[in-house]
Amino acid sequence: MVRPEKNKNRTRDLNGHEFGKYEDEEEEEEEEEEEEEEEEEKEEEEEEEEEKEEEEEEEEEEEEEERGRGRGGGGGRE
Structure with a gap:
């Protein structure tokens, strides 16, 4: 018997049909969403x-303006 071919967590039967394809796509979408959320949080x-x-x-x-006002002025009085 021929072993099924493995490719990135996907297993193919002898006819080339993939098992786990939809699960992988869901995982990829979740990872992309998490990455986007992390980027938004960083921003x-x-x-x-x-x-x-x-x-x-x-x-x-x-504060500098207030200090400057207190030093020089007195409103012109002497």
């Missing part, structure tokens, strides 16, 4: 980090 995290950095920069600028 969201990067956006959040950028927003935090921008907020921190704005806060630093505001």
Whole structure:
């Protein structure tokens, strides 16, 4: 008896029909979906980090402005 040919987790019978083909396709789709979800999560995290950095920069600028106002002025009074 001839052994069935194996190809990437797929087994073919003597007529060339594949077993497990649909299961492999489902696994591939699930893997692609997981990869897409991971990419989306990474993008969201990067956006959040950028927003935090921008907020921190704005806060630093505001603090510098407040410091600058306190030093020089007094509103022209002497």
